[in-house]
Amino acid sequence: MAAKPQIPYTGPGIPLKPVTGTVSILCHASPDAGFPKLREFLLKTESKLTIGLYDFTSKHILDSVEQALAGAKKLEITLDNPALNPTADQSDSDTVQALQGELGDSLSAAWALVRSNKDISRWIFPNAYHIKVAVRDSKVVWLSSGNWNNSNQPDIDPIDNPGVDDQKTARKSDRDWHVIIENGDLARNLEAFLAHDYDVASSVAGGGPGVLAAAPGEVIPASFQVEARALWHFFPPQPIEEEMTITPLLTRILASIRPPY
Secondary structure, eight states: OOOOOBOOOOOOSSOOOOEEEEEEEEEEEETTTHHHHHHHHHHTOSSEEEEEESOBOOHHHHHHHHHHTTTTOEEEEEEOOOSBOTTOSSOHHHHHHHHHHHHGGGEEEEEOOBTTOTTOSSBSBSSOOOOEEEEETTTEEEEESSOBSTTTSOSOBTTTBOOTTHHHHHHTSOOEEEEEEEOHHHHHHHHHHHHHHHHHHHHSTTTSGGGTTOOOOOBOOGGGOOOOOSOOOOOOOEEEEEEEEEOOOOOOOOOSSOOOO
């Protein structure tokens, strides 16, 4: 079989610009305050969300996105389609199908051009589109180490609304960091790169909405999850507002062993 052709990564034609000024940042972690603050970020959407994401399999986050975008608000999302997370409520394909049913023409969705996705005809990313960034209304950025999965963003609020199962849930959850940055210049800059990823992906055969119902990959064995035993200490969000310079970076990770696609 002929090898799937690679196409080069291109940017949107603008540089990633450092931003200097008084910036408001909300620093927080999961499972401590991840989902409550993500939900708050989503529900403040006025007109549009632009998202680049590796994995999105949590129903409570899906419900929050659908609620946040009710009323003809726009969603543009470029999504990877990795092996099914063992905590998933639905596959990435199911997530997009649900969004299509709820949002209709207000949704623009594409598979990231990852080589392992057999449904796309060309690839840019060798192993994964391992990004977790959302831009709200060209004003505010959500940036994280964690996906929109139950293991990364469990539906608990141990800071403001403690529950009896918080410790149990935390022990089987990932520890992830998140920042919400209020700065229009930074938001518009990152939004341009996300929008360009979508434009390129949607223009390639297999990247557009017509194949978003593809079956998910193999399930990650649940045995890979390690449950912590110590008592979990929950940290409240830490707001920061001060003069600073933020320099956005574009990173690339290449594996030394490539799958035979």
